[in-house]
Amino acid sequence: MAAEAAEKTTFIDNDNPSSAAPDTAAATKQSQQSWITQRFPFLRTKRGIAITVAVILVIIGGGLAGLAALPKHRGGGAAAGEEDGAGDRPGATIDDTYFYGQSPPVYPSPNMTGSGSWTEAFLKAKELVGQMTLAEKVNLTGGVSSNTSCNGFLPAVPRLGFPGMCLSDAGNGLRGTDFVSSWPSGIHVGASWNKALARRRGTGMGGEFRTKGVNVLLGPVVGPAGRVVLSGRNWEGFSSDPYLSGVLVSETVSAVQAVGVITSTKHYVANEQETNRMPSGDTESVSSNIDDRTMHELYLWAFQDAVRAGSGNIMCSYNRLNNSYGCANSKALNGLLKTELGFQGWVVSDWGAQHAGVATALAGMDVVMPTGNALWGSHLADAVNNGSVPESRLDDMVTRTIASWYQMRQDQDFPRPGVGMAMDLTGPHEVIDARNSSSRSTLFDGAVEGHVLVKNIRNALPLQSPKMLSIFGYSAKNPDKTNPSGGLSPWLFGADSFNWTEFGAGFLGWSGDVGKTAIAFNGTIYSGGGSGATPKSTVISPFDVLTQQAYDDGTALFWDFESGTPAVNPMSSACLVFGNAYATEGADRPSLRDDYTDGLIKHVADRCNNTVVIFHNAGIRLVDQFIDHPNVTAVMLAHLPGEASGRALVSLLYGRSNPSGKLPYTVARNESDYAVLGPDLPPEPEGGDMFGSFPQSNFTEGVFVDYRHFDANNITPRYPFGFGLSYTTFNYSNLSVQKAEDQSLNFDEYPTGAVVQGGQADLWDVLVNVSADVTNTGPVDGAEVAQLYVGIPAEGAPVRQLRGFEKPFLNSSSTQTVRFGLTRRDLSVWDVVVQRWRLVRGEYTIEVGGSSRDLPLVGRVTI
Numbered sequence: 001m002a003a004e005a006a007e008k009t010t011f012i013d014n015d016n017p018s019s020a021a022p023d024t025a026a027a028t029k030q031s032q033q034s035w036i037t038q039r040f041p042f043l044r045t046k047r048g049i050a051i052t053v054a055v056i057l058v059i060i061g062g063g064l065a066g067l068a069a070l071p072k073h074r075g076g077g078a079a080a081g082e083e084d085g086a087g088d089r090p091g092a093t094i095d096d097t098y099f100y101g102q103s104p105p106v107y108p109s110p111n112m113t114g115s116g117s118w119t120e121a122f123l124k125a126k127e128l129v130g131q132m133t134l135a136e137k138v139n140l141t142g143g144v145s146s147n148t149s150c151n152g153f154l155p156a157v158p159r160l161g162f163p164g165m166c167l168s169d170a171g172n173g174l175r176g177t178d179f180v181s182s183w184p185s186g187i188h189v190g191a192s193w194n195k196a197l198a199r200r201r202g203t204g205m206g207g208e209f210r211t212k213g214v215n216v217l218l219g220p221v222v223g224p225a226g227r228v229v230l231s232g233r234n235w236e237g238f239s240s241d242p243y244l245s246g247v248l249v250s251e252t253v254s255a256v257q258a259v260g261v262i263t264s265t266k267h268y269v270a271n272e273q274e275t276n277r278m279p280s281g282d283t284e285s286v287s288s289n290i291d292d293r294t295m296h297e298l299y300l301w302a303f304q305d306a307v308r309a310g311s312g313n314i315m316c317s318y319n320r321l322n323n324s325y326g327c328a329n330s331k332a333l334n335g336l337l338k339t340e341l342g343f344q345g346w347v348v349s350d351w352g353a354q355h356a357g358v359a360t361a362l363a364g365m366d367v368v369m370p371t372g373n374a375l376w377g378s379h380l381a382d383a384v385n386n387g388s389v390p391e392s393r394l395d396d397m398v399t400r401t402i403a404s405w406y407q408m409r410q411d412q413d414f415p416r417p418g419v420g421m422a423m424d425l426t427g428p429h430e431v432i433d434a435r436n437s438s439s440r441s442t443l444f445d446g447a448v449e450g451h452v453l454v455k456n457i458r459n460a461l462p463l464q465s466p467k468m469l470s471i472f473g474y475s476a477k478n479p480d481k482t483n484p485s486g487g488l489s490p491w492l493f494g495a496d497s498f499n500w501t502e503f504g505a506g507f508l509g510w511s512g513d514v515g516k517t518a519i520a521f522n523g524t525i526y527s528g529g530g531s532g533a534t535p536k537s538t539v540i541s542p543f544d545v546l547t548q549q550a551y552d553d554g555t556a557l558f559w560d561f562e563s564g565t566p567a568v569n570p571m572s573s574a575c576l577v578f579g580n581a582y583a584t585e586g587a588d589r590p591s592l593r594d595d596y597t598d599g600l601i602k603h604v605a606d607r608c609n610n611t612v613v614i615f616h617n618a619g620i621r622l623v624d625q626f627i628d629h630p631n632v633t634a635v636m637l638a639h640l641p642g643e644a645s646g647r648a649l650v651s652l653l654y655g656r657s658n659p660s661g662k663l664p665y666t667v668a669r670n671e672s673d674y675a676v677l678g679p680d681l682p683p684e685p686e687g688g689d690m691f692g693s694f695p696q697s698n699f700t701e702g703v704f705v706d707y708r709h710f711d712a713n714n715i716t717p718r719y720p721f722g723f724g725l726s727y728t729t730f731n732y733s734n735l736s737v738q739k740a741e742d743q744s745l746n747f748d749e750y751p752t753g754a755v756v757q758g759g760q761a762d763l764w765d766v767l768v769n770v771s772a773d774v775t776n777t778g779p780v781d782g783a784e785v786a787q788l789y790v791g792i793p794a795e796g797a798p799v800r801q802l803r804g805f806e807k808p809f810l811n812s813s814s815t816q817t818v819r820f821g822l823t824r825r826d827l828s829v830w831d832v833v834v835q836r837w838r839l840v841r842g843e844y845t846i847e848v849g850g851s852s853r854d855l856p857l858v859g860r861v862t863i
């Protein structure tokens, strides 16, 4: 069977299985080179050539880029075990054939159907694709180089008036160019819990991509989903909770696409750790082994929302799933995405994530980036000509791609692809200022609302015209340099404040240690690092604004950003200590706290009875080393606010804004309290482990990550999921829980609706309505995130799961009613036997309140 054959050849160059060795090595070298130049287009300039050579040599030598060749001995069905064991994989006693069948084959790849809102775009695309030659169609399945700095580029078909497409990073703003804004990062949006604000951000950000001629925004991120607490990319996504991520991704996708830019929701799926994210030398990518229920209830959940919102593109990920590569996994692409979720758009590979030719085509991948030359391109044409890949599959690939272009109306006065993406910012280039003055309030509000105040005693905050302020820590000021150098500069990757050598080892594949340093010690951070970093055209640091404020107020100011043990003027009214927790693509974090910063905080607190701690944290930061120090009076988790960082923080510190952020994750007392702290590491091949070359990540904790784990195991967190303080107080009352009365609604166990984009239509029927009153009982105006959690009466279900949130702004003493509509999906569990969402029979618990551990209103409903 074709299906079986494809699944079995997952690991090899399917285009040439019998002589995989030399061809694969050559193809990989070529693909390595193109990956590098495509991702960093300036390298194609003369100036870049020397760097290219150096980088390539280092990558090949160090083998750390993870782009290295698939091992030559990993041939088809050969009993490679012993043979290899005697060679360079002494400990591994198995080869890839051991894993065949672990990921169920799902073939053939479903055609786009043009259902729902896609009909018109689908018909136009079919018409256009119908006029293309085989070569033109094949051309549109792989990236090419361009005279822009777009991270990916699909070629034009001038004869048919198709201008090509520019794809660029990323979910937190347009990276690598000038005259764009630095938006709050995903984790900051998550901490804001504000749907309308997420939408405004999507509109503003999408507008900038559009003005710059970027057709596809490579984001937003909902994978990683936060399983691995130390994962280097968690900050790019919104939350460790699938519901919160799902709502925010939905707002983001629909807002970005409403301004005509296609979203590439990523990384599909279960891309939970950076360690072993790509194959390297003899070692394959880590395999995320997930049971079907956990896949649906946790990892697929937010992707489902993105598809429902119409995401025109999905990016398949680096990791393997049940030991089959994410971009060649027919169960994930053909099955879950294109059949169950009815996805109408196209699947693009993450950069360098394609490791097989025919297999990826049949499994449902539609476009390869950054180039098709290695495994598709002419090979794909050959495969169509000899029947290995049906031409209808190729037609479907291109139809999906072109349809999304029509769907977002990019055929109507969209700027020339890449028009604002100059190749080299150190040379003369056209100024395309994509910033929009109407976004300024969104950038500011966005920055303010993602700050989470977790401690505030003795009225430490807000500050009231302090007579003297002392400011400490490496993270208060801007780094000394933020400037594109025309080479691989820290500016390009949000690494200006971090150790560049270490950054390069992780993200760029230079030799050296990765994941050693927990902090960015050369200045404040606006985002994390890597492809999701935000640009810095205009940024304002905390120190910039504090200086101005102090000057205006006549506050005496002292500062020391160098010393870990600074002198402290005992007459200080308050001491502000600035630390950070850095994270970057390409490396998992070494720790959730660091001794240097904790030591600095304790040193200051020992000498200053009003010590206010501020962390810019690209992920969870533990606080237990100092939190009970009586002189630590306030702690702000400031996350990654983007360009308005300083203005937002100072507005909060001085009480012009009232904190309203809530944690989109749990802060534990100890590392060991989490379900999964660090990445799964490959076993030592020397130890004789049979899995030596095949790192396995068994998601045995199931759905019990973050608060689901703390609740199930009765672990008291330091600060629970959903927690955050305000300068005012709120009271909850008048809970009402009502089953919907509409007679036409189906309350059967299983949905019966047709599959539209996002899945069966009736999964979104609102079956239960809940309302509650929230009153501002304190002295100042402020916003409160009211949260609703559901306890589903099913075996193996978490104690509670977030299923609703609203963020009313309440003037002091005023009350508002918040309303939540619980959908069929919100109330269901995934039935692995029936392969549908099952609405459980029994009594559900409905809890409403201000955090996952502060739920004063409890109601019940029976279904």
Ligand SMILES: *[C@@H]1O[C@H](CO)[C@@H](O)[C@H](O)[C@H]1NC(C)=O
Binding pocket: 014, 015, 016, 017, 379, 380, 382, 383, 384, 386, 387, 388
């Ligand atoms: C068809 O072409 C592909 C791509 O060149 C090649 O890998 C495959 O072996 C060919 N199959 C047959 C049956 O010739």
Ligand SMILES: *[C@@H]1O[C@H](CO)[C@@H](O)[C@H](O)[C@H]1NC(C)=O
Binding pocket: 102, 103, 104, 289, 290, 291, 292, 293, 321, 322, 329, 331, 332
């Ligand atoms: C992974 O394997 C489990 C069974 O162990 C299966 O339920 C699930 O559907 C598989 N998922 C994928 C993507 O292969």
Ligand SMILES: *[C@@H]1O[C@H](CO)[C@@H](O)[C@H](O)[C@H]1NC(C)=O
Binding pocket: 108, 109, 110, 111, 392
């Ligand atoms: C896709 O559509 C083509 C006709 O356009 C058809 O030949 C092919 O069988 C369809 N594929 C599937 C999987 O339905």
Ligand SMILES: *[C@@H]1O[C@H](CO)[C@@H](O)[C@H](O)[C@H]1NC(C)=O
Binding pocket: 133, 135, 136, 139, 144, 155, 157
């Ligand atoms: C394919 O794209 C290349 C540019 O990358 C172009 O030179 C070539 O003419 C295209 N082929 C066809 C058939 O359009």
Ligand SMILES: *[C@@H]1O[C@H](CO)[C@@H](O)[C@H](O)[C@H]1NC(C)=O
Binding pocket: 147
């Ligand atoms: C890039 O190429 C396009 C057309 O191929 C051209 O219109 C544009 O001016 C070029 N841009 C630069 C900066 O050379």
Ligand SMILES: *[C@@H]1O[C@H](CO)[C@@H](O)[C@H](O)[C@H]1NC(C)=O
Binding pocket: 203, 207, 208, 211, 436, 437, 438, 439
């Ligand atoms: C600027 O933003 C406003 C409000 O969202 C919008 O109407 C306008 O089209 C935007 N301008 C550009 C050039 O994107």
Ligand SMILES: *[C@@H]1O[C@H](CO)[C@@H](O)[C@H](O)[C@H]1NC(C)=O
Binding pocket: 499, 500, 501, 502, 512, 513, 516
């Ligand atoms: C930066 O990282 C490199 C590589 O890990 C290390 O050798 C060097 O000591 C680090 N520099 C600082 C200042 O920590």
Ligand SMILES: *[C@@H]1O[C@H](CO)[C@@H](O)[C@H](O)[C@H]1NC(C)=O
Binding pocket: 480, 521, 522
């Ligand atoms: C960055 O910080 C390190 C460690 O404090 C210091 O040695 C180095 O000089 C700083 N570099 C810059 C550019 O500020």
Ligand SMILES: *[C@@H]1O[C@H](CO)[C@@H](O)[C@H](O)[C@H]1NC(C)=O
Binding pocket: 605, 606, 607, 608, 609, 610, 630, 631
């Ligand atoms: C708190 O700060 C004061 C100085 O204001 C200092 O004298 C005292 O020892 C500090 N308390 C602790 C527990 O370190």
Ligand SMILES: *[C@@H]1O[C@H](CO)[C@@H](O)[C@H](O)[C@H]1NC(C)=O
Binding pocket: 458, 570, 571, 572, 609, 610
């Ligand atoms: C903190 O120290 C200042 C300056 O010595 C003093 O005026 C103030 O009363 C102290 N506050 C507390 C709460 O101990």
Ligand SMILES: *[C@@H]1O[C@H](CO)[C@@H](O)[C@H](O)[C@H]1NC(C)=O
Binding pocket: 696, 697, 698
């Ligand atoms: C993962 O699960 C597989 C299958 O149950 C098992 O063989 C393997 O030892 C597990 N790996 C780890 C690292 O737990």
